[in-house]
Every structure is written in C-alpha cells, then in structure tokens.
Amino acid sequence: MRPALPLALLLLAGTAAAAVELLGNPPSPRQVASGRAVAAGAGGQGQQGACFACHGFDGAGQAAAGFPALAGQSAEYLHEQLERYASGARPNPIMQPIAAAMTPDQRRDVSVYYAAQPPQASAGARPQGDPALLQHGGNLSAIGSAERGVQACQNCHGPGGIGLWPNYPRLAGQPADYLAAQLRAWKQGERPGDEPYNFMANIAARLTEDDIRAVSLYFASVRTVPRQAGTGVLP
Amino acid sequence: MTPDLSRRGLLLSSGSLAAVPLTGPTEAQSHDTMPATPMAAPTLWRFFTADQASLVAAMVDRLIPPDAEFTGAVGAGVPQFIDGQLAGAWGSGARLYRLGPFAEGTPEQGYQLPYTPAELYRTSLSLVADWVRGGYGSRFEELDPRLQDEALRSLESGEAGFSELPSDAFFETLLANTVEGFLSDPMYGGNRDMVGWRMVGFPGPYAGYVNLLDRHGLNFNRPPRGIAEALREHAQHHAPTLQR
C-alpha cells in the first residue's frame, strides 16, 4: 500500500498545502538521463542486468519471449512494480534480484525513463490465434461475464485496454503470454496482496483457463496508439 | 420591456456595432485574445431551421463566451448538442408528465407549461426573434454583445413579456441546456475536444482513483477521454489531438 500522506501535511489544514505531484509528471531530463543509464545497465551501485536486454531501450519488450512493453506505461505504475519486485511482494525470479539490486533512486529514474518512451504502434487485427477465442476475450473486456460474475476489464483498464493513467496499466499490445502468465499467477495465489484490495486476484480467481487465454489474446490484438507517451498525460 | 434606445444609440455611435458573424465573439476579438471560433463544418440541423440555429448560436455564445484559453458554447458545439437533444427523446417530452389540466402554479411546483422542450424552443425562438426585432430593430445576431446581454437579461428576468409563455422559462431551459452541452460527454455533440472538461479539470468517464484518495493535494492532470474516445484512438490508429 502507498504510504498515507504525512500527518504534517494534514496539520497544514487551513492553508493551501503544496501540490503533490505524480512521479514523472513531467519527466525531468535529469531523471530520464539517469534512467537511461540504468536501462543500459550502467547504473552503478551493484546493478545487475540491463533492462534494455529484455525490454529494449525503446521499452517495446519482446512479444515472442513474453517480456512486457514498458514504453508508455505510467511512471507510477512501473515504479510500484519495481518496488514490489524488490521487496518480493511480486515474486519473479528474474526481476526480483534486478530490482533489489537497484537503489531507490534508480528504480524511480528508470521508471520515469520508460514512461517517457512513446509506445510502439501495433497494427492489431492480424490473424494470430483462434478468432473465436479472440472474440470471447473482447466480450469479457467490453461487458464482462454474468456467468462468472466478473465485471468488464474496460471498467478500469479502458476500452481495448488503453490503460487508465496512472494506476491501471495499459494492456493493449502487451504480449499475450505475459498477460496470461500474470492472470494465472493471480488465480493461483502467486501474487497475493501485491496490489490494493486484491482486485485482480479476485477477478482472476473467477476466470477459466480459456477466459485467461481469451482476454490475453484480445489485449495483445488491439491496435495500439503510436506517438503518445503514457496513456495520454505526457506532452 | 423596452430596450434602452438611448444607450443603444450611444453604442452605435461609438462604432462598436460591427456586423457580428454567426460565431463571432466580438468581445473576445476586441480583447485581442483569440480568433473567432468558427463552426466546424456546415451543420445539417435536425431540429432547428437555419434562422433558429443562428439565433441559438448567438445566444449561447453569450451565455458561455469564448476566452483566451477556452472556446465558448459555439466552439464547443453547444448548438449542435441542443439540436440533437430537441430532435431526440428529450425534446419530444420523454420523462415529462404531459396530462392536463394545465395551470400556472407556484415556483415551488415546478414546470407547468403544456410544451415539450421541442415545442418550448419552437415557440420561444420565434417570440425572441420578433421581440428583439421589435425592440432593437435588428436580429439578435447582429446586436452588439452588450445589447445581446441586455436582451438576454430581459429574457432571464421575464421582463420580455411574451403572451404565450414566460420568457424566463425558456431562458432557464436554454441556460441549462447550454451548460449541459458544454460539460456533457462529447458523443452528444457538445463539449467538443472536451473543452469543458479540460477547462475545469474533469478527467471524464474513465475513472478509478481509489489508489490516489489518500495522496492529498495531488496535482492530477490527466487529459480527459470521452466515452467513445479510447476506441476511436485504437481504431484510427493515431494519438488523440488533445493537449494538456
């Protein structure tokens, strides 16, 4: 959980409190530069592994290998995930040691760096996978399922999984394998309590394996928007 | 009421009463801030006649005028919004109890006129047009903005005594519809480019903030998206033109 506002700030009630900014809004050039060094593996301080090896400098990820795209996710979201990897709250044998070896500043800066990269365009609508499964996934995303008792994905992630900055990640264009792996992890209790209120664990628990494959295929198939960082916030 | 002809004469002699184009926010022009917001494309009106549309456009652009940063009601598509509302279910009196007898009633008893919104507009617009022509000697659209405002205030107060209906009933409906058109989802034709939402900082219908509730004082400046916007972004394969 996010730390609550320091009490001191509340005690300022009666005068205008200083505005609280979201991470990377706007991205400072210093943070972006520092974040790029981290992405290159040149972050120093015992950094293990270079982000770009799997996620690319452009943050496009590698669909074939199931490495998620980072470009255009919000810095807040990326930072939160890195913190959870580092603490072990989000278990992952590859990411955990990498994140844990970073300093807090490095985790912050690399998050800002990738958030500032424009997401890659994907054409979508290409024949990949079973079209019936794809349609089922689209239906789950758009209206949910009365039978399963799950609400539509787009309630939080936006239509086509465009993402709801800054807390709800963009799903459109992510590798289907990556999305399915996350849903299975939630369903099997492997990501317990790693997000507020267990929203996703609750939803995933109600999905069948077919549902999981369907929504994953769907989000991977949605055309994504190029030339726009984040889900719409960064100029 | 009778318009103040002497004042009007003064204004005329000051030379500020230029011919006002349909969309011309003369006040804004005179402040040298922002070019007139043109109507985007010729509109095929569904309810209004061209004359009515022109009158409504001129009125609503005084109710919410353009300024240096944010366009006004016309630039936001409010006339198109109202046109669509009047041509649709709301205009025809859906969700309005329409049985008589009709009596005047007290203010506390609410709307008691026998008109549907569409009938209210049809009736009122011709009354307004005639009243303005009778009192000011020209069309509302051609009046100096200050006279337009004066005329609107007469409608608002009910001083523009119409025989068929109280002018304030029409004015209040027009004002409410104008605000609706400026701040409702753009899929209804108003709030074009989400200008109303950007102006106040409302992020729109894609909403979910529980993780942010306890970050007090947060500067949250996500640009808004309308109900149909995100799908359009996917489909058209390009980024929205919105600026922060």
Added chain:
Amino acid sequence: MAQRLPEVDVVLVGMGWTGALLAKELTDAGLKVVGLERGRARQTVPDFQSPTMHDELRYAVRHGLMLDPSTETLTFRNFTSQTALPIRQLGSFLPGVNLGGAGVHWNGQTWRFQESDFVLRSHLRQRYGEDIIQDGLTIQDWGLTYAELEPFYDRFERICGIGGIVGNLRGEIQPGGDPFEPPRSNPFPNPPMPQPYAAALFARAAEQAGAHPFPVPTANLSRPYTNPYGCAMQPCNACGFCERFGCEHFAKASPQVCVLPKVLGHERFELRTGSTVTRVNYDRQGKRATGVTYINGRGQEVEQPAAIVALCAFSYHNVRLLLLSGIGTPYDPRSGEGTLGKNYTYQTMSGVSVFMDPDVNLNPYMGAGALGTAVNDWNGEAFDHSGLGFVGGAYIAAYQTGGRPIERHPVPQDTPRWGAGWKQAVRRHYNSTLSLTVHGSSMPHRGNYLDLDPTYRDSLGNPLLRMTFDFPANDRLMSDYVTDRAVDIANRIGGKVEAARRTGLYSVVPYQTTHNTGGAIMGQTPRDSVVNRYLQHWDAHNLFVMGACTYPHNPGYNPTDTVGALALWAARAIRDDYIGNPRPLVPA
C-alpha cells in the same frame, strides 16, 4: 376481466431492497414467493458496465434509471389551501424503477438511527418536559425499540458489507468512530475507505471546533467480501459514479449484488417483470388481503391470489397503493382523524461551501457515494435541546461523491449566472471547493400528508398521489442552528465560506434527497398508525408494508439502513411467528 392465477404463499409488490430481502428470507422459510416488478430485469453484467454507465447527462441529468413521470408521478402543494399540480419532471427526489429499484442508484450512506428516535415522544417529554414538542408536531413513539432492532441492523450491514469504524461497541465508546452512534453488538464487517483530502481538512477543522469526526459508514466496499448470503462483492475503485448510477464493479451494496444472486433462479421464487400492481384485493369482513391485481407486460389484467401480501415498492408508492385499494382510513388534516397518509416527512437539507485557494487540489471526481467524514455532535439527541426551541438535528459531512461537472460546478453566490464571469468562476472553483452537507431530521406536522389527487391520473387512469408538504418551523430552526455549527467548522478550514440555508417554501424543483418517509407509519395502536411494530397492517394481518413509509418521523440520517433492518425484522416475525400462528401479532 382479470385472469386469475393459482394462489401462492407470498406476493411481493416491488423488487427493490425490501422485496429482495423478503424474497430471500421467505423462500428460505419454505414459502413460494412471487415478486412483481413493474420495470424490467437488469443486472450488474451487462447493464451497469462502464464507460456507458458513466454518462452524466443520461443518468444524472436525464434520470435514465429513475421512474418515468409520464407513466406515474405525484401532485404537490405546500398547503391545503393551494391546488396541487403534477410534478411534471423529477427534481427534488428521484424514485427508481426496474429490478433493484432505487437500491441500484443510491449512494451507499448507511446510518443507524439513535436509540431515542424509536421512542421519540416519550424521550423528549421525559428529558425536556411536556412543552418541548411544538404545537402541530405529531411526533410519536415507533412501537419498537432500538435494542430490538439492533440485531437486524447488524445483519443488514453484514449483507451490505458496510465499511466503517465502530464508535460504540456494546456501550463502550471506541476511538475513531462516532461516539454518538447507538451501541453496536459488533464492529463493522469492513474497514472504511481511505479518506480524501476534503474529508481530512474537514476532520481537522471539526476537531478544532470540539466535534468528533469519523468516516461515514459506507456501502461502497473497501475490500473483497462475501456476505452472509454467500454473495461475493468487490472493492470500490472510487470512480465517482454512485448516486444516480449503477455500480459496474459489484462494489456498491445493492439488491443485485447482495441478495438477488441467491433469489433469482431459486425454485420457490418467481420474478415477474413488467407487472404493475394496481390494487391489493381486500376481504373487508375477514380483515384479510386476498392477493393483488396487476397489469402485466402485455397490458392484461391479472389477479394473483396470495396468502401473504407484502408491499415493497418505494416509500410513497406503498401509501398510494393502500389508498387505491381502500385499505385503512385516509388521514384528514382538519380533524386529525385517520392514519393513512399521515406523518409524511422528508429531510431538511442545507449546505456550506468553502471556496479555497485555487492551488488546493481537492480532485472531487475521486469519489464514492458514501466517501466522506462526518460529525454527529448536533444530530438527534446527541446534544441538549433545552432552550433551543426545536427538536431533532443533523449531521454535518464532507462527502466526496464525485465531480460530475454538469451538476457540480460550485461558484460563489455573487458570481454571474452566465457569461464570462460565470465561466471564469467555474474554472477557478471546480477543483478547490469543499462542500459540507447538513443532513437534517424532518419532524411530522399535522399539515403534511399524502392522499389521492382529485384531478390528475397516471397512464393507467388511476388517481395520482397528492403530497402536501412544507418544512415546519421546528425543522427550519433546527437547520439554521446546525448550519451555524457547519459554518463555524468551515471557517476553520480556510477559504471563503458561504452557507446555502434552508429558506423559503419547500420546492419540488431542486434535488434535495430521495428520503421520502412516512404516510403508512408504524405505532402502538391502530388509532395512531397504519402498521404495528412488525410492519403488519392493523386492518389486514396478512398484509405487510415495508420501507420508509412506516417511519413516524425521519431522523437526521439517511433511511436505507433502517429500511433494511426493518424488512429483516418483519421477515423474522413472519417466519418464526406469523406462519405458525397467523393472526394480528399485536393485539389492537
């Protein structure tokens, strides 16, 4: 000629909160139950899904989920000397329609009444003497006590998954909760939601003013939860679209989420939508309801005989149905005789706005229907009324229900109503205005009542209900007093403070609340009430009347918690006592 169907055990008129609860409890008791709903069926999936659900124009402004006045409305006047005219478009209150009723579009603010509320007349006279109750106020005791109802409050709150901090646990005052709430047998089933900035600012100022702030008990869920019926609920994501909207997340307690999953499809339950009940059939000799007559979706008249009839429609619809059915004695304001339609009450609302510095980001759209912090220091009998000249009170709350801008764009009172000045003010104040709600009680008055209108008809040709109502002087004094307290707190928050006081006559135009109460009130004898303490009709012991129409007065709290608790209380009486021994449960 009405088609006559085979008799069933129970027929429920209306399938909102109380219909759903009775359907669940009575099918569990082995009874065959038919639920009649005049609207259509609807469910969380797919009917309430966003983004289409998040359409302010359609749902909040054009009332997409509310009863359509062109089919039925009511007429209204302030005084008996006026001619009542129809409420042609909804305004002051927004009754629901379709499965789930107003339980779909409520906010989720879930309050218990105080112990004194259930014995208000006795309590006031004992504490302050005979003269405390002003002439004309028809305050009476309810016929049941808080202690009797407490287990049912507790159960309804568990069914809803209410989040909050207990303030009074079995008589022990607890830190962080409401010290003025009546004793609870258990803590809330869930924690409160995280509180927004506006609530924190209010809490600080209220403490400075000597008051006791606490998070409002919320039916917007704060964590995943499975209720005692086995219905699963999910947490609220604070989208800010509760009031006037259905919840897409299974996160706001509603009949759809909390009860109906275990009712619909039950072998002993049948839902009939599109069924508008026009009268309760009544055997005057036998003092017994024989069933109901309704118009089905094809316009045919159908008679449904039943051993037990329960009226579960929205508050005043129940009163109208009793009047149309000729069951009970209509109230006469001149003589004070008769009980049906008597003690119609409402809610006495006012507000205070704090226009803060423009760089204060309150982000009002980060909301939920019951998200906020309140104080009860001046509600009910939490404070001494000696010498004040009124009874009753109000809570003061900083709610953050959502920032939907058509209806919420606060501006100071000296702002022009339109033009450049208005536009600048809307922009300037949208994100930095803190609003306080003063949610006040409504005391019954001899002149405020419900009856049938002599002139106006609904779409089926039946007389509309006529409402005669204005705020009594007692409530205006109360509202002013508590509004002053709210202003005092607001002044400590910092900013330009403006109060919107309860002035002028009651008007049906601006929205106030949908807390219409009374008209078929409960009480201790048939002379002062329509139903007894078990919500059983005095004139027909197999006829039960649910909902807020049974409240003899409306305390300074939202009514839904008590509506639910009373339904469960009545269901228990039917199950455990009435079925085995069908008779008037209270001797007249």
Added chain:
Amino acid sequence: MIARLIAVVALGVALAAAPASAQQTAQRYGLPPLWPAPNAGLTEPRGNPQAGLEVVRGIEGLVGGACVNCHGLQGAADGSGAFPRLDGQHAWYLYKQLRDYASGERAHAVMTPIARVLTDRQMQDVAAWYAAQAEIVEGPSGEFDLRVRQLGGSIAATGAPDRGVIACAQCHGMQGEGAGPAIPTLVGQYAPYTALQLHLWKRGERRNGPLGVMAQVAAGMTDEEIEAVAAYYAALAPAPR
C-alpha cells in the same frame, strides 16, 4: 460485357444463389429478380441515422450493451478483430443481422440479448447510422505476409471450383465492396472477424445467409485459405464511398 453479366447470372442460378449485382442486372434485362426480398417480410430499411446514433449511445435497457462500447461511435471498433467494423456496411445487411440475432437465427451470446431489446425501428435506425459512417482506419497491411495475401487474392478472384468454393468476388464484388442490400462489404474488415465468420459457416454454426451459399463456400475452404482470404480483405484499402 453483356455476355459476362449473363454468365454471372447463369452461375448464380446454377448455384441457387444470386449475386446482388446479378440481381440488378437481371432486373435491368427484364428478367424476374433472383431474390426480390430475401427473407420475406424484411423491406429495405428506412432508418434515420441520427435516431440510430441515440441507440448507439445507449437507450433504456441497453446500457452495458450499448453499441458504442464495442463498435465505437463511428463503427470502426478497436482494431483487434474481436468486434467487426460496421462503418460503411450496407444498411439492409446490418438490419438483417440484428433481426437474426434477435430471432436466434444468428445466435450470439452477447448480440442476441442486445438485439432483443431493440425495436424494429431502432434496428433500422442503427443500421442506417453505421452504414452512413466512414471511419479512417489505416490498413494494417504491413502485418500480413504478401504470400498469404496472394493466396487470399486467388481465392477471392477465382475460388476453388473443384471444392465448390465460388470466387468471393462473384457476390462480394471485384473490390470486396459487397452489394446492397444483402451482401456485406468485406473491404478493410478486420481479419480475425472475417476468419471467424468463415469458420462458423464452415462448422454450420452460422446459417443466416441466403440459400446456404456461404455454408457451401466455407465448407470447401481450408483453414489456410480462410486465414488468407480474411487477410486479403483486411488489407484492402477501402474505396471512397
């Protein structure tokens, strides 16, 4: 030219199916129309597009299932292919699909309940609205292998007569533009949607076409050909409408 048109008519008769262009031709030459009103009782829809827009945005009983949620306001959906593009589709075709969804003739878990909420008038209006739209969709042609599209182009133009596969172009036109009222346009339709429909025809799970033509065509196609044809039409740039 005339000879070719007559040949087309003959082919249509031979297969107990009639391309709409052929139908128009038949009328022009004074021949009886081949299918004057497919599915008797359905007349040419006279929808009001603007009234259709109101339905698209959501009406009573159609909230979570409002058209805009999946197909978008202008009908181009989200590009995933899970939902078909509706913009520029022939109005009568759209109207008939809604009728068939409602009747269960084309049963669909999501669309059937939605269609059942609509009145006949509203179906016509919605059809008229989407038919009148033309959203700009950059063709995803770069994603499709040229060889796949070549195979698709062959099937589209010549079919596979040995397996009973009529050339798509016979009915859907040389540019895949379809032919009002009954034959849908395929141009720019997202490939997964087209492929899914062909699979459904092939498996006998979709049967609401005229005279069983599509079932017969699809039955003769291999999965590879289905994918190829879908890719071919998806990659075609729409002609100006």
